[in-house]
Amino acid sequence: MPRYRLWLLTVALWVAGCGGPFPQTTLEPRSDFGSVIDQLFTGIFWWAAGVFLVVETLLVITLIRFRHREGRPAPKPTHGHTLMEIAWTLAPAAILVFVAVPTVRTIFATAGEAPADALKVDVIGHQWWWEFRYRELGLVTANELHVPLGRAVQLSITSADVIHAFWAPPLGGKRDAIPGHVNRIAFRADRVGVYDGQCAEFCGASHANMRLRVVVDSDSGFGRWATVQLAGPAAPAAGTLAERGKAVFARSACIGCHTIQGVSPGVIGPNLTHVGSRATIASGLFPNDSAHLASWIADAPALKPGSLMTRMKPPLKDDDIAALVAYLASLK
């Protein structure tokens, strides 16, 4: 870790008291994409810090040295100095060359190009959740993006409604998700872990609640995850609460918006075929446990302002919701 970042982090930690860990920090990149940006920023930061020090010091020295004193003779009315003007025009221009050259190099290095064998995922922003479609694997999931460690990943980002921006800071920069337009980012994650992110373009009432997680798995872990996701949904055993829940699901408004493979075809909300395997619900807002799931189903707009998912209670009753929760939790 470059020294300045230690310093920055120390200040941050000190100011933040409890401080850290910072799950959305841009200062500890965990991918090649994140790292090149970080290196570029580090360079520019040092140039800026240097200029800051020199100019502010000059300003302070000037103020102290030439402050008003009794009996100081009237200042000499200088009007300008051509050579100095040229010098302080050229100096910033020269510094900017040192900023511009690596900038342009990095622009082309981060243009979203990826090798042919890259894992390609379509990212689709919705108000207010994320849909992830793995083209080659033919699987669809929501809000939690799984990628394998060390393999190139290329995201093709777009939107189903308004403009959003996909941003998982430890893995690199954001790109806007624009309806009718595809943006690409490519990265290679270099450490296993779970990284937080969220929508970065103001997209309406619950913009703040449009979060996401990127899970970087080992190669084998990713393979296991994909196998599970590709399988059909778990069928609840006869006579269980989950089986009743499936029946509730099938006769409720749920089917209009959500897909559960073989059960319902809705595409307005997240695909729930393996919702039980996800760690969070409601686009990264709450842990995926029965209490949160139940209150989410009962009254989503209360938990997420503007949510397109309406209140389900009524018509559903508490025991219906309990059954639904059992069913959804069983969809590992």
Added chain:
Amino acid sequence: MTAHTSMGLDNRKMAFWAFIGSECLLFGSLISTYLVYKGKSIVGPYPPEILNIPFTSVSTFDLLMSSLMMVLALAAVQRGDMKWGKIWLFSTALLGLVFLGGQVIEFTDFVHKGLTIGTNLFGCTFFVLTGTHGAHVTVGVLWLLTLWVRALQGKLGPANAMTVEITGLYWHFVDVVWIVIFTVVYLIQ
């Protein structure tokens, strides 16, 4: 009325040049949008199916002639010939009205053929661009008629030549904008 000015140019005239500069950006944005969205409509009617170039050429000629009338009107007022001043001012306004009438006929025809402002991107950009221009012509006609009435009342004379000159600036500008629109929208398809 014109007092001493630093640049030797009448204040109102200078303001008007600045206004015209500003208007260039306005029409520039509208025309750019038209060009950006050209060919992007996903349903018809499309421009070649609907634009009536001979008809609009006549309108364009009419507007060009109105600029000529405007020149004559200004010359008449400047030399104090208010009889012809009135005639040319009224002719300018009349030709402007004819142009507007043409636009009404054209718009009605388009609506009958299924192109409204909400039909497709061509409709959006076409109607907003030509409609904005039409609004400018309308303002110009009102302005010219106002001057004409003042002239009839005997309140417009060579002393007000600058007012007529500025009116002319506006009128010629609106005319030039139309030439650009006619070229971009009608001729280059």
Added chain:
Amino acid sequence: MSEARGLTSWLTTTDHKRIGLLYFWTALAFFLIGGIEALFIRVQLAQPNGQVVSAETYNQLFTMHGTTMIFLALMPLGASFFNYMVPLQIGARDVAFPRLNAFSYWVFLFGGLLLNASWFVGPLFHAGMLNVAPDGGWFGYANLTERQYSPGPNIDFWVLGLQILGISSLAAGFNFIVTILNMRAPGMKMMRLPAFTWMTLVTQFLIITAFPVITVGLAFLMFDRFFGTHFYVREAGATPILWQHLFWLFGHPEVYILILPAMGVVSDVLPTFSRKPLFGYPVVVYSGILIGLMSWGVWSHHMFAVGLGPIADSVFAATTMLIAVPTGVKIFNWIATLWGGDIRGTTALHFAVGFIAMFIIGGLSGVTHASPPADLQQTDTYYVVAHIHYVFFGGTIFGLFAGVYYWWPKMTGRLLDETLGKVHFWLQFIGMNLAFFPMHLIGLLGMPRRVYTYAPELGVGTLNLVSTIGAFLIALSILIFLVNLWRSRTHGQPAPNDPWGGATLEWSVSSPPPVYNFSVIPTVTNRLPRWSTERHGPMRDPPAVPPEPIHVPGGSWWPMVAALGLPVLALAPLTQTLWVAFVGAALLIAGVYAWAFQPFEV
């Protein structure tokens, strides 16, 4: 020749000084409203999972904070000084078109009232209070602002309000361009204009070229919302990116519209209080012009995350970095102006130096996101919020406060209290750094902007709390400022013609100046008419009593009547009532005609 008094005289005034004061007080009121909105924002964000306001209210608050500060506070505060000072600085008796000037003010006032009325008129739209204020951000990105995604009247208020305000700015723009180019006193050559007047001129050119573009963008949005067009609708083959291009084509020049007047103030204040001419005056002027020109070629740096492609990104990165050169040149010239001077630490000088110190930070953080890849991590985060506040608060507001402390005696005839002024300065200086510096870190640690809440896990709670404390320090400093203004009415020392020893013409007349400004129009022979330099002695101030009677134009109701037509016109689409449109149009047309035919000699 004595000044008319009473309410009517203010409502009908065409005196640039009175209009300047009207602009000042109105803009100050809007500044306070925008500040209160900011405090609500900071209270909500003081800790994670804040519950003070709802998501919907928060979105209205940050939208109105940005819109209010930019269009209703900073621009008109600048306009207040354009109005009051430019005619005095160029040796004129008024602006070129006094009634057009009044019209600009009334349109601004009515536009601002219409925008802010949205806070209270919810019940008229079958919604609660605090429900129909604009909520799409000051940048109003389509397609979120389309009727489909923003069905309420919120965005309608915003679109119509901004259209009206644009008319005000444009009218003022033409007026001041002509005033500065054409109304100069004999001998006041362009390269003898005070730097503030020069920067005003550049600003006006930016206004008359930038506002038509946003007018068109807003008109498209208005047509989409009211008349079923599809300018930003993807389903019709259009792209919402068009809005971003139109908005930022206006938006970046707008940044310079906000900063150049403040730079002008600083360029006038520094020489006065260091008793040295502005160093490199022509360079400062040309760099201002250059900044204005270059501001047209950098708009896409607001759109690096949009995906315009590596070539476009590289070009806009280069043009954006280039703009740092003329800006840096200005800063060096200011420091060189101070260097070797006899610096008197008045409050005005404090604010001018504060401007330089803070603007450097804003400029440098600007360079870090002129680099597109770095910007991909910074854009739409609190890092950018920090940047714009160092530019607009540390820059524009500090510069404008320098102007207030510098010119207040000229405008009111009373000096402000210097001790209170310095307390104001230091509180504001500390407050702003506490409020905005942590935002750099908050952004780098991953907090996006425009979020009404954030998770405790983000780890930025304490930093946000510090920022909120800073915001309240700023509020306290503004309170002290208000006390200072209020006290000066009764306790302020009467100001002589020239309390500071200024070089420019406004200091040659009484404080406040007589209604005709100059008893005799001065003849200018050099750039520093009231100073003696090695090349010349000081000019003689005009006599206190005019040697011959001076005609002062009377007032007029018509600019206000015409201006009133605009908000009435805007009510028509808001209320979906056709006859209202006819009333508005009738007012506008009647006002314009009566105005045109009213005898009015300048």
